Amino acid sequence: MSRPTTDVLVIGSGIAGLAAALGAAREGASVTLATKATQPEGASTWWAQGGIAVARQAPEQFKEDIDVASSGTSDPAALDVLVQNADAAVRDVLIDTLGVGFDTTDDASFHFGREAAHSEARILHVDASTGRHIHEPFLAYLTDHDRVELLENTAAIDLLRADELVTGALLESDDTVFCQHAGATVLATGGIGALYSRSTNPAGATGDGIAMAARAGAATADMEFVQFHPTVCVADGDPFLVSEAVRGEGAVLRNAAGDRFMPAVHPDAELAPRDVVARAVQREHDRTGEVMLDVSSFDFGATFPDLTALCGEHGIDPSQGIPVVPAEHFLCGGVVVNTNGRTTHDGLYAVGECARTGVHGANRLASTSLLEGLVWGLRAGTEAAEHESTTRGDSSLEEAGSAPSEAFVGAAFDRLQRAMDEHVGLRRTPDGLVQALDDLRTLKTEVDAFAGAAAPRVVHELRSACAVALLVTEAAAENDVSVGCHYVMDNSEPSHGAGATAR
Numbered sequence: 001m002s003r004p005t006t007d008v009l010v011i012g013s014g015i016a017g018l019a020a021a022l023g024a025a026r027e028g029a030s031v032t033l034a035t036k037a038t039q040p041e042g043a044s045t046w047w048a049q050g051g052i053a054v055a056r057q058a059p060e061q062f063k064e065d066i067d068v069a070s071s072g073t074s075d076p077a078a079l080d081v082l083v084q085n086a087d088a089a090v091r092d093v094l095i096d097t098l099g100v101g102f103d104t105t106d107d108a109s110f111h112f113g114r115e116a117a118h119s120e121a122r123i124l125h126v127d128a129s130t131g132r133h134i135h136e137p138f139l140a141y142l143t144d145h146d147r148v149e150l151l152e153n154t155a156a157i158d159l160l161r162a163d164e165l166v167t168g169a170l171l172e173s174d175d176t177v178f179c180q181h182a183g184a185t186v187l188a189t190g191g192i193g194a195l196y197s198r199s200t201n202p203a204g205a206t207g208d209g210i211a212m213a214a215r216a217g218a219a220t221a222d223m224e225f226v227q228f229h230p231t232v233c234v235a236d237g238d239p240f241l242v243s244e245a246v247r248g249e250g251a252v253l254r255n256a257a258g259d260r261f262m263p264a265v266h267p268d269a270e271l272a273p274r275d276v277v278a279r280a281v282q283r284e285h286d287r288t289g290e291v292m293l294d295v296s297s298f299d300f301g302a303t304f305p306d307l308t309a310l311c312g313e314h315g316i317d318p319s320q321g322i323p324v325v326p327a328e329h330f331l332c333g334g335v336v337v338n339t340n341g342r343t344t345h346d347g348l349y350a351v352g353e354c355a356r357t358g359v360h361g362a363n364r365l366a367s368t369s370l371l372e373g374l375v376w377g378l379r380a381g382t383e384a385a386e387h388e389s390t391t392r393g394d395s396s397l398e399e400a401g402s403a404p405s406e407a408f409v410g411a412a413f414d415r416l417q418r419a420m421d422e423h424v425g426l427r428r429t430p431d432g433l434v435q436a437l438d439d440l441r442t443l444k445t446e447v448d449a450f451a452g453a454a455a456p457r458v459v460h461e462l463r464s465a466c467a468v469a470l471l472v473t474e475a476a477a478e479n480d481v482s483v484g485c486h487y488v489m490d491n492s493e494p495s496h497g498a499g500a501t502a503r
C-alpha cells in the first residue's frame, strides 16, 4: 500500500524534526511528519531542562567552550555553522514565531543561565523545564500549518531506496505497513537511551534512524562517544535528570563521607566537562556507596521550582541532598552529515541527535543539543525542499516473517542492556569490548531472524537497538585512545559501566 508522494518526509517530532518540517514548509514544500510518539513526552526534546545556548556577543568564546569540552575534537566548520546561526535561529523560530517565554530578569531582559564548562552565562531557559515550553508550541504550530501533515503513532521501519538514492520510508501505524514516497527524507529520530538500563531518554530512543541509515549503507561516525550525564537521581527506580544548571548555581558533589571530591579532580571542579564529572561521580559512588548533590549554598526551591516539585514527586527532600549517579544521556556521533544535514546518500538527510554534524566531537557541551537540532533542522529542511526525485525505491525487508514471543523480546532487551551496561558504559576495557561484540553479534543474529516488515513495532525497535549497539561497540573497540566520552582502561581494571552498579 502507498500513500500519495510528499515533497519532504520528516521522521521524528523532536526539535530537529520540527525545525526540518518548518524549514521545508517555509520553502513551499508539502511535508509529511511521521512520528512514532503518541504524546510530546515521546521526544527527548520535551524533557530538556537547562535550556538552549546562544552566542550573545561572544561567538568566538562560545566556539572555544564547545571545542574545549570536546577535548579539541569538534569540527571547526560545523562550529562556525552552529554559532553563526544560533542567535538568529532562536530569535526567528523560538521567540518571534512560537513566542516561547524565556525567563527574564527584573528589567525584562533575558535571564541567561550558566552550566558546566561554559565560560559565561549564555543559556536561555524557562525555569528548568525549557524543553516542554519549546516543544508544545512548536508541535501546535506545525499541526495547524497547511503544508504539514502530522502522522502520530507512525513508525518508520525501513528506508525506500534505489541503490544510493533514498526515496521515502516504509511506515507502520496500527499494525498496517505502507510506503511513503518522498522527494527527500529527513531522519530526526533522536538518541539511543534504550540501549542502556539507565538513561534520561524516553523509552522509544532505540536509535531507529541510525539503524535504518546504516542498513541502507549511509556512513556513521563517532559512535563510541556516548555521553553519560553525571547527575541523575534514581532514588525510586524512576530516573530523572538534575540539570547542570543546578551546579551552575553553586551546588557541589559530596561522597558518602560528606567530602567534596571534584576540586581534586579538575580545576573547574563541579563545572568541569560532563565526561570528567561523570567518571568521578561513578568512581566515588563505587568507592563510598553514595554521591549526593548538596544544594544548601543557595535557595534551591526559589531558583528551581520545577526541580523542587520533581524531587517531591520522587520522595526526595533536596535540603538533605539529592542522591545522584551517572546515566546514559546523549549520543555525540550518528549518521554522518554535512553542514546542511545531507548524508552520504542522495535524498537522505539526518538532523538532531541521530546525526553526526561534528559539533560535539568526543563530548558535548551542555545545552548545545537543542540548538544543533534547531539550526541543522532548518538548514536540512530548506535544502530538502529543493531535492526532487520521482523515482520509487523499495524496502529491503521481507514482507512476511514469524514474530517472536513477548518473553523473547523482553529477554533480548535485557541481554542487550547488560552487554552495554557492563562493557560499553562510562569505562571500557579491550577485553570487555570483545566480550560485548561477541554477545551482541549472537543476539543480532537471533533478532534478525524475525525481521519481516509485518513484525510488531517492538521487534523493529529491538532490531534497531541491536544494530546500533553493535555500531557503538565496534567503534569503541576500534578506538584505543581515551578521549571525551570514550574512556578505555587496562584489562586488569573492572570495566563495568554506569548502569552496572545501581541495579
Ligand SMILES: Cc1cc2nc3c(=O)[nH]c(=O)nc-3n(C[C@H](O)[C@H](O)[C@H](O)COP(=O)(O)OP(=O)(O)OC[C@H]3O[C@@H](n4cnc5c(N)ncnc54)[C@H](O)[C@@H]3O)c2cc1C
Pocket: 011, 012, 013, 014, 015, 016, 017, 034, 035, 036, 037, 042, 043, 044, 045, 046, 047, 048, 049, 050, 051, 052, 053, 130, 131, 154, 155, 156, 157, 188, 189, 190, 191, 200, 201, 202, 204, 208, 209, 241, 329, 330, 351, 352, 353, 354, 366, 367, 368, 369, 370, 371, 373
Ligand atoms: C532529560 C533530558 C534533559 C536534557 N536537557 C537538555 C538541555 O537542557 N539542553 C539541550 O540542549 N539538550 C538537552 N537534552 C538533550 C536534548 O533534549 C536532545 O538531544 C534533543 O532534544 C534531541 O532532539 P531530536 O529532535 O534529535 O530528538 P528527540 O527530541 O528525541 O525526538 C526524536 C523523535 O523521533 C521519534 N522517532 C524515533 N524513532 C522513530 C521512528 N522509527 N519512526 C518515527 N518516529 C520516530 C520519537 O518519537 C521522537 O518524536 C536533554 C535530554 C534529556 C533526555
